[in-house]
Amino acid sequence: MMIKRIHCSLVTRLTLFGLLLILVSAVLRYNILIGFLEKEQAQVAADQQSTIASYLAQDIGYRVQERASYLERLASHFPSALLGDRAAMRSWLQDHQQLLPLFAQGLFVADGNGTIVVDYPPLDGRRALSLTNYPDYERVLQGATVLCPPLNSPASGKPIIAMLTPLRDASGRIVGVLGGSSELNAPGFLDHLQQARLGPTGSFLLVSPQQKMIIASSDEALVLTQLPSAGRDELMDQALAGYRGNGVGIAANGVNEIKAFASVPGTPWLVAVTMPLAAALPTVERTRALIARGGVIQGVMVVLLLVLAYLWFFRPLRRAAALADRMTRGELPLSPLPVERRDEVGHLTMAFNGLLSRLKLHQAELQHQAHHDVLTGLPNRMKLAERMEAALTHACRERNGVALLFLDLDGFKPINDTLGHKAGDLVLQEVTRRLHQVARHGDTLARMGGDEFVLLVTDLGEPYEHGAQVLAEKCIKAVSEPLHLAQGEYRLGVSVGIAVCDGSCDADSLLQAADKAMYAAKGNGRGCYVIAPARASGTGTDLSAPGGTAGTTRPAGSAHS
Numbered sequence: 001m002m003i004k005r006i007h008c009s010l011v012t013r014l015t016l017f018g019l020l021l022i023l024v025s026a027v028l029r030y031n032i033l034i035g036f037l038e039k040e041q042a043q044v045a046a047d048q049q050s051t052i053a054s055y056l057a058q059d060i061g062y063r064v065q066e067r068a069s070y071l072e073r074l075a076s077h078f079p080s081a082l083l084g085d086r087a088a089m090r091s092w093l094q095d096h097q098q099l100l101p102l103f104a105q106g107l108f109v110a111d112g113n114g115t116i117v118v119d120y121p122p123l124d125g126r127r128a129l130s131l132t133n134y135p136d137y138e139r140v141l142q143g144a145t146v147l148c149p150p151l152n153s154p155a156s157g158k159p160i161i162a163m164l165t166p167l168r169d170a171s172g173r174i175v176g177v178l179g180g181s182s183e184l185n186a187p188g189f190l191d192h193l194q195q196a197r198l199g200p201t202g203s204f205l206l207v208s209p210q211q212k213m214i215i216a217s218s219d220e221a222l223v224l225t226q227l228p229s230a231g232r233d234e235l236m237d238q239a240l241a242g243y244r245g246n247g248v249g250i251a252a253n254g255v256n257e258i259k260a261f262a263s264v265p266g267t268p269w270l271v272a273v274t275m276p277l278a279a280a281l282p283t284v285e286r287t288r289a290l291i292a293r294g295g296v297i298q299g300v301m302v303v304l305l306l307v308l309a310y311l312w313f314f315r316p317l318r319r320a321a322a323l324a325d326r327m328t329r330g331e332l333p334l335s336p337l338p339v340e341r342r343d344e345v346g347h348l349t350m351a352f353n354g355l356l357s358r359l360k361l362h363q364a365e366l367q368h369q370a371h372h373d374v375l376t377g378l379p380n381r382m383k384l385a386e387r388m389e390a391a392l393t394h395a396c397r398e399r400n401g402v403a404l405l406f407l408d409l410d411g412f413k414p415i416n417d418t419l420g421h422k423a424g425d426l427v428l429q430e431v432t433r434r435l436h437q438v439a440r441h442g443d444t445l446a447r448m449g450g451d452e453f454v455l456l457v458t459d460l461g462e463p464y465e466h467g468a469q470v471l472a473e474k475c476i477k478a479v480s481e482p483l484h485l486a487q488g489e490y491r492l493g494v495s496v497g498i499a500v501c502d503g504s505c506d507a508d509s510l511l512q513a514a515d516k517a518m519y520a521a522k523g524n525g526r527g528c529y530v531i532a533p534a535r536a537s538g539t540g541t542d543l544s545a546p547g548g549t550a551g552t553t554r555p556a557g558s559a560h561s
């Protein structure tokens with residue numbers, strides 16, 4: 001019962017409705033706001049990454065260019081006379097290396113055949129190496145300064161990069177090669193790239209598009225490794241094909257990343273700055289949590305507010321319902337419900353009260369119809385029974401008498417049959433009016449059905465028969481007065497049976513006695529009254545006992561029309 005009540009309750013429905021509203025609005029807000037924030041923040045992060053990539057590329061370009069220029073300047077100052085003298089060349093290299101150690105692994109000189117003949121600082125395995133294996137060696141012989149592809153040093157085994165520039169004699173003929181090599185992570189070269197961090201998960205890559213190789217990276221493990229094969233990292237593929245800028249794409253490891261690319265000036269390289277999308281959007285994550293938290297708080301608030309609103313707004317309704325329940329159970333009499341406020345609930349209560357008053361009116365009408373005759377409006381047999389009980393009780397208490405006059409019209413049927421039922425009805429109403437005039441205040445005139453009436457007379461003094469006789473005579477006289485109907489003048493009579501009692505008889509016996517006496521009056525020639533022979537003196541006295549053919553019989557004026 002309780003569960004059903006909660007299930008059907010307005011507050012349950014309102015609460016569920018409120019929660020649904022919050023849920024829908026939270027989902028909408030979540031999608032719209034998060035979508036917007038993701039887009040905006042990703043763009044901001046991508047732009048920032050582009051700036052960083054561009055700065056790094058410029059910086060790396062500058063460092064490479066600085067070394068290339070230095071190497072070219074050295075080459076231009078190299079005394080060609082030293083070429084045959086290895087000790088002098090080493091001394092020359094030492095002086096310049098110590099003066100400006102831009103190449104961390106030192107400087108070296110190769111002869112016209114491309115074989116390294118001297119280096120400083122001396123490195124095991126470097127001398128006697130042939131440069132002719134380098135892909136761009138031919139370009140050096142044509143006069144270009146070349147940035148060699150990075151490789152693991154055959155001498156030290158560390159990732160290095162070398163630069164080569166031609167050495168010329170006084171006539172400008174290329175007679176050798178001056179080179180410098182540096183470890184990639186040497187201080188002042190690309191060490192800053194390897195040490196830099198972009199958040200806990202971001203990374204920097206220096207990429208050689210030709211070799212599809214990572215030259216340097218903030219993740220040391222990636223240095224000199226190959227890029228993922230084509231098709232596994234769409235953005236990187238685009239960058240290798242020449243795209244510079246930024247974007248969001250799925251990396252080879254399946255993570256959605258923001259990537260920004262910038263070309264390193266003076267080199268074929270490019271710098272890539274990458275960061276997982278989720279890590280780049282901390283505000284979005286916080287906003288997600290905020291919306292979820294806000295939704296929960298809103299939900300709790302709405303439930304509380306709805307419960308409070310229910311308690312406050314519907315309190316009069318609950319009171320009214322409780323009162324109506326008690327009225328229905330019969331614990332309270334039917335009465336208007338209190339109207340506490342002029343709101344919708346008040347309106348509903350007023351409407352209920354209006355309905356209630358109409359119901360009571362209708363009930364009263366039904367009650368009246370159940371106890372009264374429709375044609376004459378007189379009390380019917382049922383109502384007479386009630387009045388008789390009351391009259392007998394009253395007579396008992398007041399020690400006075402009650403008389404019952406049973407009246408049956410004489411000659412009504414011919415009028416009814418000849419003039420019609422409608423005229424008969426008018427006659428019955430006229431007879432009612434006349435008998436009413438005869439009856440005293442407090443007496444009850446009832447219609448028993450057909451042309452039978454009963455007059456219940458109370459508060460009779462001794463001898464009771466006397467008062468009843470007087471009334472019977474008045475009734476006979478009143479009924480016998482001419483009836484002026486549309487069809488002409490007619491006359492009726494009435495036969496009256498009288499039964500009296502001191503209040504100790506029962507109502508049925510009194511009625512039966514009067515009825516019997518009325519038949520006696522009919523037998524006596526109609527238009528007269530007969531008093532029932534026995535007079536009640538105790539409960540259950542049979543007033544219609546044998547021997548009562550006729551008590552007192554008196555013709556009362558003309559009885560026939």
Ligand SMILES: Nc1nc2c(ncn2[C@@H]2O[C@H](COP(=O)(O)OP(=O)(O)OP(=O)(O)O)[C@@H](O)[C@H]2O)c(=O)[nH]1
Pocket residue numbers: 375408409410411412413414416420421422423424425428449450451
């Ligand atoms: N118009 C009309 N007639 C009714 C009504 N109720 C009964 N009657 C008629 O009243 C008549 C009563 O018949 P009786 O009592 O024999 O009439 P009567 O001519 O007075 O005869 P006695 O009583 O023997 O003197 C019948 O014809 C019924 O049809 C009514 O409500 N309206």
